[in-house]
Amino acid sequence: MIPHIIKLPKFLDDRGNLSFIEEHNHIPFKIERAYWIYDVPGGERRGGHAYSNLQEFIVALSGSFDVILHDGNEELRFSLNRSYYGLYVPPMIWREIDNFSTNALSLILADDKYDESAYIRDFNEFKKIKNAG
Numbered sequence: 001m002i003p004h005i006i007k008l009p010k011f012l013d014d015r016g017n018l019s020f021i022e023e024h025n026h027i028p029f030k031i032e033r034a035y036w037i038y039d040v041p042g043g044e045r046r047g048g049h050a051y052s053n054l055q056e057f058i059v060a061l062s063g064s065f066d067v068i069l070h071d072g073n074e075e076l077r078f079s080l081n082r083s084y085y086g087l088y089v090p091p092m093i094w095r096e097i098d099n100f101s102t103n104a105l106s107l108i109l110a111d112d113k114y115d116e117s118a119y120i121r122d123f124n125e126f127k128k129i130k131n132a133g
């Protein structure tokens, strides 16, 4: 599967809106972990790595930020700024997050537990592995 935006259900209501995510339904994997990035100082970047075998789904629950993806050949930038859609990121895609707005809240769902050995943190190494495969 390639990186793509997934629209989530959205119940518009005068009392406030509601959206939700179900594993294997709205996103194509089982949720093993959720983490969130918040209180990001202006101008900071997060990420800057790829995962050898981990899928993620990234939602801007609040505020906005950009997710920059690189597949080893080309770069794609996705602006996330609504809580009713998100970005699916497959394994072996380099990703960084920047351009955080004040009070941005990034929710990230992953299909596996945290494991530092799943990270590729060197871009040249990432490109080497991609081009070898």
Ligand code: TYD
Pocket: 033, 035, 045, 046, 047, 048, 049, 114
């Ligand atoms: P890291 O993945 O390096 O952050 P970024 O998304 O900016 O690349 O994670 C920062 C720290 O948090 C690192 O010491 C590992 C720890 N961490 C966990 O313990 N569990 C997790 O689920 C995540 C995502 C990170």
